[in-house]
Amino acid sequence: MTLARPHTEGSRGERRHVLALDGVRGVAIVMVLCVHFIGDSPAYTALTRVMVKLANYGIWGVDLFFVLSGFLITGILYDSKGSAHYFRDFYVRRTLRIFPLYYGVLALLFIVLPALPSPYPAGLAESAHHQGWLWLYASNIYLAIRRTWALPYVGHFWSLAVEEQFYLVWPIVVFYISRRWLLGVCVAVTVLALALRSTLGLAGGDAMAQLVLTPCRFDALCVGGFLALAVRSRGLARVAHVARLSLGPLFCLILLASGLNAIRGSLSSVVLPVRGTLIALTFGALLVSTVAAPTESILSRVLRGRVLCFLGTRSYGIYVFHGILAYGMVEHRATLDALAARLGPGPAMVIVAALGATVSVLVAAASYELFEKHFLRLKNRLAPSLPEASVVPTLGVGLAD
Secondary structure, eight states, rough: OOOOOOOEEOOTSSOOHHHHHHHHHHHHHHHHHIIIIITTTOOHHHHHHHHHHHHHHGHHHHHHHHHHHHHHHHHHHHHTSSSHHHHHHHHHHHHHHHHHHHHHHHHHHIIIHHHSSOOOOOHHHHHHHHHHHHHOOOOHHHHHTTSSOOSSTTTTHHHHHHHHHHHHHHHHHHHSHHHHHHHHHHHHHHHHHHHHHHHHHHHTHHHHHHHOOOHHHHHHHHHHOOOOOHHHOOOOHHHHHHHHHHHHHHHHHHHHHHHHHHHHHHHHHHHHHHHHHHHHHHHHHHHHHHSSSSSSSSHHHHHHHHHHHHHHHHHHHHHHHHHHHHHHHHTHHHHHHHHHHOOOOHHHHHHHHHHHHHHHHHHHHHIIIIIIHHHHHHHHHHSSSSSOOSSSOOOOOOSSO
């Protein structure tokens, strides 16, 4: 029995674009939006406490982005190992996609805004004192040192730092190691990342380091990388079959770990790191199943829907802008409390979240059309993409598509 080919777009000589993967990004960014626009809200009633609790699971959207990045980056790098300009093309394309928006926003926040006559937000002033970490893509290290969310408005940039540090190391690893050994490296690094988080937890290490340091997050990235290589060696249909069979047991293990954590909080230093790796494995299985899904399947049709694809295509900008807006809304909590007093906590929370998410999407869409596209057009001009991949057509990467 053969699987239908995933729905793609693109001409020969270009990487084909898997629309469902845009939908996966769309799901991931919606999860992250829930965290910052609902999960950080004060809960005064039973309903709002449930809403906040559920929204905070949206933090797993970052794990989904990491798995997706590992899957796509590893596939792109492996497919291009024979090219004459392996490193140049990769870094040129990544630079043109990531740097303009990231550094443009930093320049706006820390150079343009302070020069204006309007009051400079106190939170931004605090982050401005430590902006060097942001310019160096090392904000995750600073947060780990401080053991708190010490960069108001831009603390969420830690995940962008993790991905950038991954981009610096992984192309070298893929270039010099054969596929067989690279599969082993992915497994070994996944185990090491889990062991590191567990060791830090048992030693009483702060949870912030376990969350934001790149070595502690390499399991999600390497799960994606392993699957990209497995698909190329074993075939998409075979890997997808195993992935689908593993979903049930993985879901049960996640529920078990969550239950143990709820019942025996003293075990959290071991249970939560294990659950993190289980979540990465589950997202990896879902990702491969998505790529292999027939175009007529419900899953494929949902992920190829206009809304999710629209959000996924602009997920990088949404991620960059939403955290800034969410923190600004927290600093104006008095206004939000007045709205809650008039409408009730539940309706007010929904309205505020919808407003924040909508503004984030609109700003990101404008940035994509008016700013980012000018740099994206340079990618194929300065570093042409390879002919389409023979096994898994891919285009774009994780948070920074």
